[in-house]
Amino acid sequence: MSEPDILIVGGGLAGLFCALKLAPRPVAILAAAPIGQGASSVWAQGGIAAAVAEGDSPELHAADTKAAGAGIVDDETALSVAREARARVDDLLRIGAPFDHDSAGNLTPSREAAHSARRIVRVKGDGAGAAIMQALIAAVRRTPSITIHENLVAEDLILQSGRVAGVLARDASGRLRAFPARATVLASGGIGALYALTTNPPQANGAALAFAARAGARIADAEFVQFHPTAIDIGRDPAPLATEALRGEGAILVNRAGKRFMPALHKDAELAPRDVVARGVFAEIAAGRGAFLDATEAVGAAFAEKFPNVAATCRSAGVDPARQPIPIAPAEHYHMGGIWTDAKGRTSLPGLWAAGEVASTGLHGANRLASNSLLEAVVFADRVARDIAETLPGLPAPKAPQPVTPAETPARADAESVTEVRRIMSRHVGVLRDAVGLREALRALYALRDKALAEGSADLRNRAEAALLVAASAYLRRESRGGHFRTDFPSADPAQAHRSVITLDEALRLARTVAASEAA
Known part of the structure; x- marks a missing residue:
């Protein structure tokens, strides 16, 4: 058929x-x-x-x-x-x-x-x-x-x-x-x-x-990558999510000492745009103070009824969200x-x-x-x-495709390479970015792409090339805007208030240039 x-x-x-x-x-x-x-x-x-x-x-x-x-x-x-x-x-x-x-x-x-x-x-x-x-x-x-x-x-x-x-x-x-x-x-x-x-x-x-x-x-x-500020930080992959609706119901963000930190960062506090909240949560964790979503007063005993999925996830990790703050961390959520x-x-x-x-x-x-x-x-x-x-x-009907030969059926990416892509992206192309880290990401991802080509792994090649497109675009946008925050260019530049477009050839050319300069 x-x-x-x-x-x-x-x-x-x-x-x-x-x-x-x-x-x-x-x-x-x-x-x-x-x-x-x-x-x-x-x-x-x-x-x-x-x-x-x-x-x-x-x-x-x-x-x-x-x-x-x-x-x-x-x-x-x-x-x-x-x-x-x-x-x-x-x-x-x-x-x-x-x-x-x-x-x-x-x-x-x-x-x-x-x-x-x-x-x-x-x-x-x-x-x-x-x-x-x-x-x-x-x-x-x-x-x-x-x-x-x-x-x-x-x-x-x-x-x-x-x-x-x-x-x-x-x-x-x-x-x-x-x-x-x-x-x-x-x-x-x-x-x-x-x-x-x-x-x-x-x-x-x-x-x-x-x-x-x-x-x-x-x-x-x-x-532009959005990091959800309230992923539930209980060591699971993927990380379960504490819905934004909790903050809409009045839940607050606090550090380990119970102190709120968002009112000092934005007029809308916990209801600020996600990129602002994610950076606030990231900063508390980086400073060693931890970050938690506290719904004990705003939702309290009604938590399990109003948010059954979040409640079940928390309870499975030994956290009672009706009585305890939920440990959180920013996690990649949407592109x-x-x-x-x-x-x-x-x-x-x-x-x-x-x-x-x-x-x-x-x-x-x-x-x-x-x-x-x-x-x-x-x-x-x-x-x-x-x-x-x-x-x-x-639309024209497609011609019968050429038979797929064994040489055209590359292996899946090995687990170590997949982990390496994820490490590179989180460390250098994550919530906070800078030129040094982005250059390292471009160099390392280009090397992984070379490895994929040598091993014939379509899976690794696709992962590395997708990551290169993100890293190259982040390197080229020398300002901070929305989900893209450059610590070396922390302000928005009105001249860059436009969408970006990139091709894979452009991303690869940039990565080759960076790799060559790093090797020199």
């Missing part, structure tokens, strides 16, 4: 929603793990940002998005996404997402940091991602036009006559398989697994960023950068679309506003589906 003409890489919110929006057109989904197990969407706790409450509006939502984005949010994108938010929430309600309602049947949104209104549509306090995904998975499994391929890891794009014509992916047995397609959608998530401490699943390793760039795709805003797309989700490569965290649409700017990630995923998944539906009849 032949595969469908439309291929979606990724089994998270953006991928599944796009597939449902394309129905009844035949679609194949490639997922690196069983559906629902390898997607960051499942772990999203806050919810979806949408102006659904009385007194709120898409215009206010867009204004908050732009304020958090530190001067480089695309105005038209922010407003158009905010205006589509309610319709996408209604789509999810029809699919079966059990968003919180009051006794009159009205949605009951909560508030999160940097929002000027209560507009986070959520599920039982901290369960939005899992509940939304459960509804989508059930809908996808009962949709006959959708074929699901699980445990298939995409490693490269198939290119034919200057356009993307599908994907090469490795199955659970290690065999490399070709999946030709007339339209290919990347919805494979972010880059969290490139960092030593992250809230993302291990499948979020930036591979699509690398192989899309290797094919010639433009990468935008790669330097504002990614594969550049236009307003329809088209990348710079013909035949390739992108949606969700893997894409960079201009919505988030330098710092994502809380709960805009799930919103962007469904809005752009819908746009991609509509664009493909309109253009598919005119």
Whole structure:
């Protein structure tokens, strides 16, 4: 049986929603793990940002998005996404997402940091991602036009006559398989697994960023990485998350002595933008004072009822959040950068679309506003589906791909190299950055890429190249803005108040120059 003409890489919110929006057109989904197990969407706790409450509006939502984005949010994108938010929430309600309602049947949104209104549509306090995904998975499994391929890891794009014509992916047995397609959608998530401490699943390793760039795709805003300030610091990988909604409910940040530290750093204290809070938490930990999220007064005995997932995680580590402060640390949480797309989700490569965290649409700017990630995923998944539906009849059918030979089936990255990438990124391309550290990152990552080429490891090559794109972009932006903070350039530069674009060739050229100068 032949595969469908439309291929979606990724089994998270953006991928599944796009597939449902394309129905009844035949679609194949490639997922690196069983559906629902390898997607960051499942772990999203806050919810979806949408102006659904009385007194709120898409215009206010867009204004908050732009304020958090530190001067480089695309105005038209922010407003158009905010205006589509309610319709996408209604789509999810029809699919079966059990968003919180009051006794009159009205949605009951909560508030999160940097929002000027209560507009986070959520599920039982901290369960939005899992509940939304459960509804989508059930809908996808009962949709006959959708074929699901699980445990298939995409490693490269198939290119034919200057356009993307599908994907090469490795199955659970290690065999490399070709999946030709007339339209290919990347919805494979972010880059969290490139960092030593992250809230993302291990499948979020930036591979699509690398192989899309290797094919010639433009990468935008790669330097902007958001670190969630309140990952629960109990030694787990990935790190569990203490949702932003806790601070929205009044929880405070304190050090080991019980002293609050955020009021001295920002007028909004604990509800300041995430990058500010992350740096505050990082500084307390670096100074040896520790950092904790204290909800004992704001939530107290109601903790388990209001935030059951966080409560269960804390209790499993011997912490009672109703009575004790929760130990926290900043962890890589979300990548504002990614594969550049236009307003329809088209990348710079013909035949390739992108949606969700893997894409960079201009919505988030330098710092994502809380709960805009799930919103962007469904809005752009819908746009991609509509664009493909309109253009598919005119797209050329892919030719039969060349057989994959053993020489083209490289090994997976060894554990030591994966750990080394994560160490480099956390140490030199993390919450705080400077030229010396970034140069070391470029040199070391370039050496790991050379190792990958010598050993024939597509996995290590993708990790190293994705990390190089982030490090090179961070080195080139000599200012501090949003999620990118340079200790050697601690102020924002008005002349740099624009989005960045980089190609893999440019990143490699920079890394080679740095490596050569270090060796001289």
